[in-house]
Amino acid sequence: MPMTAPLAQSLSTTEANPDSRPDTRFSPAAVEARWAEAWEVGGCFTTRLDAAEPFAIMMPPPNVTGTLHLGHALDNTLPDILIRRARMQGKAALYQPGTDHASIAVHVVLEKQWAKEAKEKGQKALSRFALGREKFMEQAWAWKDYSHGQISSQLRKLGISCDWANERFTMDAAYVKAVNTAFVQLHAQGLIYRGQRLVNWDPKMQTAVSDLEVTHKEVKGHLWHVRYKFENGQLYNGNDGIEIATTRPETILADGAIAIHPADPRAADLVGRTVLVPLANRTIKIIADEMVDPDFGSGMVKITAAHDFNDFAFYQRHKVAHNIPLINLMNPNGTMNSNCPADYVGLDRFKARKKIIEDIEAIGQLIKVEPHTHNVGHAERDDTILEPYLTWQWYAKGAPLAAGCLQAIDQGEVQFINARDQKVMRHWLENIEDWCISRQLWWGHRIPAWFKGVEGEAGFEVKIQEAAPGPEFGEGWRQDEDILDTWFSSAMWPFATQGWPNATTARLAQFYPNSAINSGRDILPFWIMKMLMMGTQLMGQAPFKTIYTHGLILDEKGQKMSKSKGNVLNPLELMEKYGTDALRFTMASIASSEDMRFSEAKVEQNRNFCTKLWNAARLLQMNGVSYNAEVAKEFHLRILKHPINHWIVGKLKKATIAVDMHLDAWEFNQATHHAYHFTWGTFCDWYLELTKPMLAQGDEVAEETRACMGWAFTYVLGLLHPFMPFITEELWQKHTAAPQGHFLMLQPWPDVHIWPIDYEAYGHTTLLVEVLTLLRQARTQYKLPPKSKLEIFIRNAAPELLSVLQTNAAVLNTIVGVETLTPRTQAAGQGEAMLQAAGAEIILPLQGLVDFAAERARLGKEVEKQQTELTRLQGLMNNPGFTARAPADEVAEKRSREAELQAGLVGLQALLDGPYKV
RNA sequence: GGGCGGUUAGCUCAGCGGUAGAGCACUACAUUGACAUUGUAGUGGUCGUUGGUUCGAUCCCAAUACCGCCCA
Numbered sequence A: 001m002p003m004t005a006p007l008a009q010s011l012s013t014t015e016a017n018p019d020s021r022p023d024t025r026f027s028p029a030a031v032e033a034r035w036a037e038a039w040e041v042g043g044c045f046t047t048r049l050d051a052a053e054p055f056a057i058m059m060p061p062p063n064v065t066g067t068l069h070l071g072h073a074l075d076n077t078l079p080d081i082l083i084r085r086a087r088m089q090g091k092a093a094l095y096q097p098g099t100d101h102a103s104i105a106v107h108v109v110l111e112k113q114w115a116k117e118a119k120e121k122g123q124k125a126l127s128r129f130a131l132g133r134e135k136f137m138e139q140a141w142a143w144k145d146y147s148h149g150q151i152s153s154q155l156r157k158l159g160i161s162c163d164w165a166n167e168r169f170t171m172d173a174a175y176v177k178a179v180n181t182a183f184v185q186l187h188a189q190g191l192i193y194r195g196q197r198l199v200n201w202d203p204k205m206q207t208a209v210s211d212l213e214v215t216h217k218e219v220k221g222h223l224w225h226v227r228y229k230f231e232n233g234q235l236y237n238g239n240d241g242i243e244i245a246t247t248r249p250e251t252i253l254a255d256g257a258i259a260i261h262p263a264d265p266r267a268a269d270l271v272g273r274t275v276l277v278p279l280a281n282r283t284i285k286i287i288a289d290e291m292v293d294p295d296f297g298s299g300m301v302k303i304t305a306a307h308d309f310n311d312f313a314f315y316q317r318h319k320v321a322h323n324i325p326l327i328n329l330m331n332p333n334g335t336m337n338s339n340c341p342a343d344y345v346g347l348d349r350f351k352a353r354k355k356i357i358e359d360i361e362a363i364g365q366l367i368k369v370e371p372h373t374h375n376v377g378h379a380e381r382d383d384t385i386l387e388p389y390l391t392w393q394w395y396a397k398g399a400p401l402a403a404g405c406l407q408a409i410d411q412g413e414v415q416f417i418n419a420r421d422q423k424v425m426r427h428w429l430e431n432i433e434d435w436c437i438s439r440q441l442w443w444g445h446r447i448p449a450w451f452k453g454v455e456g457e458a459g460f461e462v463k464i465q466e467a468a469p470g471p472e473f474g475e476g477w478r479q480d481e482d483i484l485d486t487w488f489s490s491a492m493w494p495f496a497t498q499g500w501p502n503a504t505t506a507r508l509a510q511f512y513p514n515s516a517i518n519s520g521r522d523i524l525p526f527w528i529m530k531m532l533m534m535g536t537q538l539m540g541q542a543p544f545k546t547i548y549t550h551g552l553i554l555d556e557k558g559q560k561m562s563k564s565k566g567n568v569l570n571p572l573e574l575m576e577k578y579g580t581d582a583l584r585f586t587m588a589s590i591a592s593s594e595d596m597r598f599s600e601a602k603v604e605q606n607r608n609f610c611t612k613l614w615n616a617a618r619l620l621q622m623n624g625v626s627y628n629a630e631v632a633k634e635f636h637l638r639i640l641k642h643p644i645n646h647w648i649v650g651k652l653k654k655a656t657i658a659v660d661m662h663l664d665a666w667e668f669n670q671a672t673h674h675a676y677h678f679t680w681g682t683f684c685d686w687y688l689e690l691t692k693p694m695l696a697q698g699d700e701v702a703e704e705t706r707a708c709m710g711w712a713f714t715y716v717l718g719l720l721h722p723f724m725p726f727i728t729e730e731l732w733q734k735h736t737a738a739p740q741g742h743f744l745m746l747q748p749w750p751d752v753h754i755w756p757i758d759y760e761a762y763g764h765t766t767l768l769v770e771v772l773t774l775l776r777q778a779r780t781q782y783k784l785p786p787k788s789k790l791e792i793f794i795r796n797a798a799p800e801l802l803s804v805l806q807t808n809a810a811v812l813n814t815i816v817g818v819e820t821l822t823p824r825t826q827a828a829g830q831g832e833a834m835l836q837a838a839g840a841e842i843i844l845p846l847q848g849l850v851d852f853a854a855e856r857a858r859l860g861k862e863v864e865k866q867q868t869e870l871t872r873l874q875g876l877m878n879n880p881g882f883t884a885r886a887p888a889d890e891v892a893e894k895r896s897r898e899a900e901l902q903a904g905l906v907g908l909q910a911l912l913d914g915p916y917k918v
Numbered sequence B: 001g002g003g004c005g006g007u008u009a010g011c012u013c014a015g016c017g018g019u020a021g022a023g024c025a026c027u028a029c030a031u032u033g034a035c036a037u038u039g040u041a042g043u044g045g046u047c048g049u050u051g052g053u054u055c056g057a058u059c060c061c062a063a064u065a066c067c068g069c070c071c072a
Helices: A004-010 A028-041 A070-088 A103-121 A133-157 A173-188 A249-254 A309-322 A349-362 A398-410 A419-430 A486-490 A506-511 A521-539 A571-578 A580-590 A600-622 A629-634 A643-664 A668-696 A700-720 A725-735 A759-781 A799-807 A809-816 A852-877 A880-885 A888-913
Strands: A054-058 A092-096 A192-202 A207-209 A214-229 A241-246 A257-260 A274-276 A283-288 A300-303 A366-379 A387-396 A449-452 A461-464 A514-520 A544-550 A790-795 A818-823 A832-837 A840-845
Touching (some): A028 A133, A028 A571, A028 A580, A028 A725, A054 A506, A070 A092, A070 A544, A070 A571, A070 A643, A070 A668, A103 A486, A133 A571, A173 A192, A173 A461, A173 A486, A173 A521, A192 A366, A207 A387, A214 A249, A214 A274, A241 A249, A249 A349, A257 A309, A283 A300, A300 A309, A309 A387, A398 A419, A398 A521, A486 A521, A514 A521, A521 A544, A571 A580, A571 A600, A580 A600, A580 A668, A580 A725, A600 A668, A600 A725, A643 A668, A643 A700, A643 A759, A668 A700, A668 A809, A700 A725, A759 A799, A759 A809, A759 A840, A790 A799, A799 A809, A799 A818, A809 A818, A852 A880, A852 A888
Parallel strands (some): A054 A092, A257 A283, A514 A544, A790 A818
Antiparallel strands (some): A192 A207, A192 A387, A214 A241, A214 A366, A257 A300, A274 A283, A449 A461, A790 A840, A832 A840
16 A cells, blocks of 8 residues: 555645655755755845844855865854854844955965966966066956855855855955055054064065964985185194085075084184185184084084074174174075176076085085985975075064953953963964064055165155055155065954944944854964954954864874875765765864864764654654644643653753753854754654654644644754754745744744743653663563563552553553553562662563573672672762762762662562572 | 873764763664664773872873974
């Protein structure tokens, strides 16, 4: 007989067509696209700008460098869960979307593209300098449009509920205005200055990068030992010169001094003498300084102030006393410049190194070469070996900006979800250096500074202002060619997105400071610290109240995901295969401040969870249960009679409280744990099983149960909605009696605190569940045929236990096959098994089914186990320290457990000594 | 060299003062019944080591070993 006929009769009125009976599996693809659009069209994402309590989080703006990866999925799912809950709680929830122009990263992307295209055509790769600034910017904007389109469509697919109407890009006109204003203000406050010093220079991109963007890597190189001769063939202690070891021989041509440790025994003899720089034939002084490590190399080092950070510091200490030259040997692209002898001019820095070694060897001054491993700075973005390089740059003063942040932290204005972040942040702030904020790139915010004359020379002038200097300032002004570090603009994200510097915008007043910020721990110093600086300085208040960071997503083997390793998982593919809800739930369930191992198996597990939920809905539907807003509204908890219905209300309340508590604490993994186990383990495995016989009764119990099930499931959907928006919306809409244009997404969050709970009824059901569990165990253990029926007895049962078991005779029958349950006073005898449950003895007549030896062994083990626990408890009770000092409920609890064990042991022992005696 | 973490079941991880939990894996049984993307039951751990605090320590403190990340 086909299933559909009887089913159709039991369908709820809203689902009259039998053909629309849902399949046993949830098909996410169509459903997701439909709701993503309906929510947006239905205005669900629009931020309330009324007096509601604000809850604002700024999206960490993805770089417009391509498409999103799993890290983005995590970064956006977590805040979206809180935002969706806040929206349901009736708050003015704002998840501020937007993208970051990602200056150097976009430069790298474009250059890679050109290199690829050129290779295909067999041509030489284009450089941005050949293209020119204007054409370059056109290409960059085109790329931005492409990447932005990808990103926003992916975020929509992820179900991220942000206020798209207010989306921002860090290079929008209004944002540019904000950045310029910030630069001018910070300069006026004396926090930005121009300085000439060594920077980390990327010769490939031809720009400065900040200290934080330098990755130190171990590189296998060499240590070249070179003889520096004394002038005119002089000898000291029989030597015609000194030995200097260097890892960078190409800088020899710029040597300005030799340094030796003052405590070095040779120092007395050598300090103050001069030596000849090989090949250059200039004389330089030997100077004492404690920076030298006497145990490294030859114990003396050459000083090349324009090409080494330590040497530059040495230069600052000694330049006045010793008139040390500061020689720059390189062009911005890493080739040797005209300060070198003609033979070297124009050579690439690494070719020059090779040639210099050859030339020094040719004149007999190369003593030896040793292999040597050392740390070399690489550019984080393009992996080029960086060059310490002398340039003029703009700097932001670290210390005063950090002071404001430290004050905000000290005063508790900002809370760190992860205590360690506060330690790390303090460490950064307390050891801060000035921040190089200018970059010699094009894609970004051109610095609002105007120059006249040659920098470093007399008559040079600078003006800091948003517009070009007018004619009243005379001719010859030019705007600084440089742009700002990307982090300068993203540091303003919490307020520049809300209308700053226009201080009167309602959004700014409502949403600043933001409620929280969320990001990967890896950008704590880049972004979160910079936002703290800008916020405290420009807004006078920390930009957010809560800081949450998470670790990195690793693959299932604990390795970093990377294209070269081929272990990258694409969120879009996972969403297609398992559904967005499964991916979102997985993200929340693995969220951690530590690095997280991600695996497809976890997504699969959560896809199964979706299937479970889907089929639970099917069961309700097949039983004529409606679950929707109307049912929920008309349902009155106070009129509930049946203890099992009271029980599920209590369980749902407990689960919701737990989910709320963990979400408040940003403990997403714990929140999903409670939501998952309540839904699957309590609601589906127990409640939906317990209610089957209740519904079959067809009386007022069935009626009440049907109503309660529908009510409870409505709230289960609400509870799960922030984690799994699509499937929950689909199920809710499928049967909802709510008017058109209503969404689960906008339903009130379960307000469980007003739910009355009948704890007595709840407790009785707990007893019932305990008995059912024991009987299930017994059925397995005694290998009872699955469909066999039992006639059992109960002894020493408390009246409430007896009552709940008798009330639920149908449940006992359906779930554990108990046909009759009869109280009796006689203990278990021959051929009977005894189970201890809820303080009573349940007796199963199992004539012929019990292996007496095995049963004796089991009971013996049980006695042993209980005896061990009893002994421990008795020890505790005899310990006056415990009874006197432990909390009273703790003592009372142990005491009652002790009594329970004692009674139980008597029963077990009686069985062993009586019917089970060998 | 400095800073910050981690070490709990075969694997991945929760828990964090009253001698331990989940998912996966594994074992047994079940399957016309919402769901085999299933159900029921079970196996599996001296919570890295050593001290200390405490009536009581996986949990707090200290030392130590190993592993990891960040900075220099």
